[in-house]
Amino acid sequence: MQDTENFRAETRAWLEANCPPAMRQPLTQEQIVWSGSTVKFANDDQRVWFERMRDRGWFAPDWPAELGGGGLAPKQARIVEQEMLRLACRPPQFNLGVWMLGPVLLELGTEAQKREHLPPMMEGRMRWCQGFSEPNAGSDLASLKTSARVDENGDFVVNGSKIWTSYGDAADWMYALVRTDTTVKKQQGISFVLIDMKSHGVTVKPIELISGKSSFCEVFFDDVRVPARQLIGPLNGGWTVAKKLLQHERAAMSKFSEGAAPSHDALAVARPYLYDEDGTLLEPVWRDRLAALLMDSHAFSLTHQRVKEEGMARMDISGPSSIMKLVQTEQEVAKYELLTQLMGQRGLSWEGSEFSADEHDICRLWLLAKTYTISGGSSEVQLNIIAKRVLGLPG
Numbered sequence: 552m553q554d555t556e557n558f559r560a561e562t563r564a565w566l567e568a569n570c571p572p573a574m575r576q577p578l579t580q581e582q583i584v585w586s587g588s589t590v591k592f593a594n595d596d597q598r599v600w601f602e603r604m605r606d607r608g609w610f611a612p613d614w615p616a617e618l619g620g621g622g623l624a625p626k627q628a629r630i631v632e633q634e635m636l637r638l639a640c641r642p643p644q645f646n647l648g649v650w651m652l653g654p655v656l657l658e659l660g661t662e663a664q665k666r667e668h669l670p671p672m673m674e675g676r677m678r679w680c681q682g683f684s685e686p687n688a689g690s691d692l693a694s695l696k697t698s699a700r701v702d703e704n705g706d707f708v709v710n711g712s713k714i715w716t717s718y719g720d721a722a723d724w725m726y727a728l729v730r731t732d733t734t735v736k737k738q739q740g741i742s743f744v745l746i747d748m749k750s751h752g753v754t755v756k757p758i759e760l761i762s763g764k765s766s767f768c769e770v771f772f773d774d775v776r777v778p779a780r781q782l783i784g785p786l787n788g789g790w791t792v793a794k795k796l797l798q799h800e801r802a803a804m805s806k807f808s809e810g811a812a813p814s815h816d817a818l819a820v821a822r823p824y825l826y827d828e829d830g831t832l833l834e835p836v837w838r839d840r841l842a843a844l845l846m847d848s849h850a851f852s853l854t855h856q857r858v859k860e861e862g863m864a865r866m867d868i869s870g871p872s873s874i875m876k877l878v879q880t881e882q883e884v885a886k887y888e889l890l891t892q893l894m895g896q897r898g899l900s901w902e903g904s905e906f907s908a909d910e911h912d913i914c915r916l917w918l919l920a921k922t923y924t925i926s927g928g929s930s931e932v933q934l935n936i937i938a939k940r941v942l943g944l945p946g
């Protein structure tokens with residue numbers, strides 16, 4: 552107990568001394584630092600915060616120190632998270648490698664695979680993208696067709712294409728699902744491989760979105776050679792690996808409510824619309840809707856904390872991770888719908904209007920919130936998983 556309290560006090564002191572004040576302000580879309588070989592910092596505070604957390608191994612506090620992690624016990628790692636939350640520290644970096652692939656490699660990778668991929672991930676030198684979805688394989692992911700033929704040396708030759716690959720044009724590596732057997736049940740003929748995006752035969756095409764920006768890409772593979780050592784798990788055993796990875800993706804997405812992704816403080820945005828300057832309540836109906844939203848959100852964060860601790864205690868949280876992803880992303884949509892309605896026309900303004908600091912980017916994040924209910928498996932698909940795995944209902 553004493554040790555825990557000492558560790559908490561030390562952590563708090565270190566964060567207070569090392570997290571620049573500007574890095575304790577709410578995160579906006581533009582201020583995200585994506586790790587990778589082309590990592591960019593908009594200012595010195597971002598760079599300093601990134602480097603200090605990296606050097607302490609706190610991009611992943613509970614990973615082994617010899618692989619670049621912090622080497623902390625799960626309980627201590629949770630304290631680091633709690634203290635970061637308490638001080639409103641921004642995540643020093645966004646990194647699909649650390650959030651999703653890393654935990655899978657730690658569990659299923661060979662020693663050589665861990666040594667090749669984890670340290671660069673932990674140093675923020677490698678950016679990963681996810682090559683799962685294909686034009687006819689989204690929710691029905693097991694229908695994917697991108698093929699990998701095993702050649703005479705045991706290496707893979709990959710052909711086909713992926714779609715909706717977020718930031719595929721900025722990634723150094725892709726973790727991908729490929730078909731390695733067409734003669735068996737579709738889930739049993741899939742393998743999980745790591746592909747260097749600089750490999751000969753990889754072409755990346757950004758997909759233009761209505762916003763004019765593009766985060767999505769199509770990725771084409773034309774006889775791309777992938778060394779045998781980049782197979783994770785057994786040949787044709789990729790479906791099990793993917794399911795584990797998706798659990799980590801859902802867990803990462805359900806963490807968004809803890810300030811890990813750009814979001815708004817609903818109360819701060821709503822307050823000027825609900826009260827006049829003397830503090831008189833103007834809109835009791837809106838106030839009630841907001842109170843219901845805040846209570847749901849508080850209940851979610853307590854449940855989230857419990858599920859997280861169950862995960863650390865090595866309990867099976869595969870069912871809860873779907874529930875958390877579903878509830879968090881739907882709550883985020885509900886929050887932005889309420890705020891945009893409350894703000895009236897201002898809530899739909901995109902550019903050129905004068906917003907208060909609290910209102911900035913509401914419309915963009917309202918639209919973005921909707922995408923979270925699709926990525927990582929849509930809400931309907933999560934409901935199917937919950938019905939089957941948690942409630943035990945027939946398929």
Ligand SMILES: Cc1cc2nc3c(=O)[nH]c(=O)nc-3n(C[C@H](O)[C@H](O)[C@H](O)COP(=O)(O)OP(=O)(O)OC[C@H]3O[C@@H](n4cnc5c(N)ncnc54)[C@H](O)[C@@H]3O)c2cc1C
Nearest residue numbers: 681682683684689690715716717922925926927928929931
């Ligand atoms: C922001 C964002 C980022 C993404 N990034 C990536 C990425 O980096 N890499 C990657 O591989 N993919 C990525 N995706 C793709 C994402 O995984 C798919 O969009 C998602 O799995 C849904 O597949 P789909 O788009 O093919 O829709 P479909 O599967 O065609 O679904 C269409 C609709 O039908 C519903 N539906 C489908 N099947 C069922 C069912 N059995 N029961 C009930 N309803 C059903 C769905 O819920 C949805 O409403 C991303 C998507 C988004 C929105």
